[in-house]
Amino acid sequence: MMTETPTAFELTFQPNVELISIVRRFLSDFYERMIEDHDTVSRIALATHELLENAVKYASDGATFLSVKFEPGEASSTVSIRLMNRAKPEHIAAVATIFGEMSLHDDPFGHYQIAMARSAKRKVGSGLGLVRVRAEGEMTMSHTIEDDRVTILAQTTVTARRRG
Amino acid sequence: MSAASDLSVALRDFSANVRAEGRSLVLRLSGNADMAAKDSLDxxxxxxxxxxxxxxxTEVQVDFRNLEFMNSSCFKSFVTWISEIGDLERSKEYKIRLLSNPEMHWQRRSLHALRCFAVDLISVES
Known part of the structure; x- marks a missing residue:
């Protein structure tokens, strides 16, 4: 069944990419107790993994803050994944570029296919992480930049279970 | 040049091996394809x-059925491979058949995205 109470999970993360998969597995277990739809849990896990990797790779001081919130509503519930880290100017610019592209492509899957074609020829990095979160994770994405702090918010809605 | 049986990866959390079946290859993946697997896959x-x-x-089967997860860096390795097949002369192209596990929910979207990337080359089976 789906929980009817708000639930939150927060983690301050030091750079260790090996731990990201452990966090993904933990979150999957955590949310499988609250959300009955395994596909939704899988989308949340994928998005969290990609956002964490992105943040850990580019955190300039090594610290990443992760927050995952589940907010139940009458008709639908919202899952919010928020990642915050400090980053160097070139990485902040790269994030801004990706979000700029997203704003130009209303169709997340179409944008994903374009990014894949470009990624195929890249020698460094994939350029796919955030685009994949939006397309495969079916997340609404936004970001804010304050000085050297980058915050990325990914949200998705989960249909509430009918009562009675 | 490698024989199929020489093509394998064995990491703590990820493994891959290849075997030949006639004029097909079968690439079997298992575990967790995250950053630790990226260099090996590349x-x-x-x-x-x-x-x-x-x-x-004529065909390479890629068996994802025991692959728990694949991150975007490893996904990109497949995108590059598929792109290189597409760059071959038509007579030298081969097909890729992706074997998926419906219980690994991420696979439905990820493998669908790969199929759409090269719809003439890729098929997905569950």
């Missing part, structure tokens, strides 16, 4: 591609 997939060309393979 080395392995071009060797699988070379072996497929060496034996004039």
């Amino acid at each position: 080395t392995l997939l071009p060797r699988v591609h070379a072996e497929a060309q060496r034996i004039s393979a």
